Amino acid sequence: MADLANIVAVGILLGGIYALVSVGLNLIFGVIRIVNFAQGEFVMLGMYGTYAAYTFLRVDPYLALVVVLPGLFLFGAIVQRLILAPLRTEPTMQIFATFGLLMLLENVVLALTRGTAYSVTSVVAQTSIGIGGVQVGLVRLVALAAATGVAVALGLFLKHSMLGRAIRAVAQDRSAARLVGVNVDRIYMLTFGIGAALAGLAGCLLTPIYTLSPQIGTSFILPAFAVVVLGGLGSVLGAYIGGFIVGLTEAFAGYYLDPALKHAVLFAVFIAVLIVRPSGLFGQVGAEEVGLRDQS
């Protein structure tokens, strides 16, 4: 019984991290219909940004958010404007471009750090608390809380603000959005910026948990793809719940089968869901057709 509680706790905490990483990816996909392969590298940049603030400014890793969030937002908006917008009529090329960006960022950081692994510590990082007999690290609880906060806040923003409605309008029918007065190009920049900022947030909160390496982005992006497909492409709630499905699947498969098999099991589930319900467990049925419909 204690085992089960432990596995569930591990799964949920891992799920929180995955959810945090995936929300931005899913927002970008839902609105711009680009699979951003470089999303993991945005998380990585957030981590290195946090490390830099921690080392040079001597601030707590969490405080680095003040710099990392706007930094990544700007970076994302610029990437969208300078790299993706010129390719707007060639969606396939946009995907290749994000893959190129992945390689570029990884190698630039590799060259800058010369492969040295960094890590940061904070008071929070060394604290763990017991919940029902299970010891959980405070940093992971913070990530879980942040993922929940982000999902709720983003959901409310998209649902109830005029800007949020405009973002959803662009996702559903961009010509019609133009006709009601939405500047679609600006929404794309803004959305990509928000997606990148959310990756930055994830990076910042994960810095005390993981050892930094230039390749760390790749280890986030694969589960994140599983998360968005399971949860539903383009759905914020789906990315959140999908995170837990992936986290729990990994935890259970790792314990009851074999730790080496956890990713194999995960992606078997991923493919099965894709076949049975292409719109994901929480996606809007038909949303995938709407987004890919021919739009002038």
Place this chain on the structure above:
Amino acid sequence: MTPSAEMLSVENVTAGYGDATVLFDASFSVREREIVAIVGANGAGKTTLLSTIVGLVQARTGRISFRGRDITRRAAHLLPGDGLALVPEGGRLFPFMTVEENLLLGAYSPDSRTKRKERLQEMMELFPILGERRALAAGKLSGGERQMCAIARALMSHPVLIMLDEPSVGLSPLMVERVFTMVETLAREKGLTIVLVEQNVTEALEVSDRAYVLDHGHVVRGGEAAILRNDREIQETYMGL
């Protein structure tokens, strides 16, 4: 502006997609408070003409002006704020948003946004059915309701000129009648100027003041609707008489 002042003028516009030219040297004009019908067969270039006016398709040559201002190269998203609204074919509502959200988005341009709550109320009064359906996803509306919602969404920006692309297509005869009545109400009671693109030539010529005939991308006829309605050639080609 005097009552007969020119509101929209399209001069020698050529437009198309990629290598294909759809519209050739098209010219027409709309005066204030008029209902102008643009009729023609499927594929004649009617939708392209509207798309070019609102800037979703770029004119290759020619000039488009609205209330005396050149809008040929003006960005599409600025036109609702200028007072020009298009109701696209099929309505193009945002299917996963509620009726209310669709309407609110109609008032997205900065001048309208502050007045969106009052206008929403106005629309619910003008189209009581939308009031009943306000919390329903727009994708679940019937064809007639969808068309009403699309017209209401366009009205949310308080346009002076509203262009409707095939508003009667796919609707039951009863709904077709209602849509045309609504068009007349908007013009005669609300003082709106209307461009009505239709394949239903008989009905369109009945409600409009003037009309143009589009054929294979060329404007081939133009004049008083009453005269075109009694024209032998038009009756044979477009009205099945």
